[in-house]
Amino acid sequence: MRGVLLVNLGTPKAPTTQAVRQFLNAFLSDRRVIQMPPWLWQPLLKGCILPFRGPHSAKMYQQVWTKQGSPLLTITQAQTAQLQALLPNMRVRYAMSYSAPTITTALDEMASAGVNTLTVIPLYPQYSTTTTASIHDAVHRYYSRQHNSPTLHLYSAWWDTPAYLDALSANITHQLAGQAYDHVLFSYHGIPQSYQDQGDPYYAQCVATTAAVCARLALTVPHSISFQSKFGPAKWLTPATKDNLRALAAAGKRRVAIVTPSFVADCLETLYEIGIENTAAFKAAGGETLLRLRPLNTDPAFIQALAALCTAY
Known part of the structure; x- marks a missing residue:
């Protein structure tokens, strides 16, 4: 039997201080x-960061949490459910x-379940030691303790697959249709500069x-790249x-569209950091609308792109 495992970062169980502290403790204890x-x-983590960041982050989570x-x-x-429907002969988790x-x-x-061929897809299109490498570590660590291992296919990066780029470009085109904007900002999750200096290919x-996306979009307005979610000094x-965003507002850009290609699912960084915090900063600097x-x-084209990764082997 063939299996597919999608892996993302994770989330607190609830938008409470205790749950957020537990999640941050696990996340920030990873040496990657x-x-x-x-x-x-x-x-530092136990004595300084968690006691203060836990309550602060919990308040942010409370603003994006849903009934579900x-x-x-x-x-x-x-x-996962959509991908399972597309791949009925595989076990998708x-x-x-x-x-x-x-x-x-x-x-x-x-x-x-008897899976003997397993495809692991980190839900990060771009590779970084802080994300994808950590998943690879966990998978290899698991099988190092087993007496049997399936045939493994571990994706490192898949940003350059045509199906993903087409899905992302179409998603952007659909949301920009009928909108007025004078700049497109591509915002990616950041990593420490030292990691890039050590050879992490994420920035590139x-x-x-x-x-690749801009080539597909044939943008007629300027665009730029930036990085968000900085942590620590x-x-x-x-x-x-x-x-x-502040610089764009100061330069007279009133309506900016912001795209977050490193995120394939809405989360705290897109809903709160971009949707609330950065929107407020843009408007305070003179901007009018941050789109x-x-x-x-769950864009069907994206699920098809994931299915293409699963059937590539």
Whole structure:
């Protein structure tokens, strides 16, 4: 039997301080995410960051939480169900790196079901050591403890697959139809500059993604790239999205469309950081409208692009 495992970052169980602290503790304890030595980092995490960031982040989650729960979780569940419908002869499941269902739980289920060929798709189109590599670590760690392993197909990056680029471009075109805008900003999740300096290809893949999409869109207005979601005092990829938006407003750009290609599902970073926080910053700087374009979410063309990845082997 063939299996497919979609993996995303994860989400708190609830928009509460305790649940957010538990999620952040798991996320920020990953050495792929924070490369600082544990003996130095863990006291800072437990003693300074979690006590203060937990309540602050919980308030943000409360503003985007839905009746169904975490947007990231419910969208990932829907993506999985749609992909399963397209691939009835495969066992399609999802997992989260830092929340339930865990990668270990999902792989246990695959083993119990007799899956002997497994495709793992990190739900990150662009590769980074902070995201995709962590998933690869978890999968290899799991099978290093097993007496049997399926034939594994682990995707590293799939930003350059035509089906994904076509789906993303069509999604943008559909949302921009009939809208007035004078600039398109491509905002990607940031990573520390030091990671790029060490060889992480993420930045180059973000630039290439933007170029490929713009070629398909044939944009008639200017566009630019920025990076969001900075954490901690270290230098991250620049320009920062909020700084870029303020600069655009100061330059007279009144209606900016913002695209988030590194996110395939709405989450805190798209709904709150872009939709609320950065929108307010743009307007405070003189901007009129920040048109937040939804990620691919459950777009049928995107699910078809995922199916193409699953059947490529």
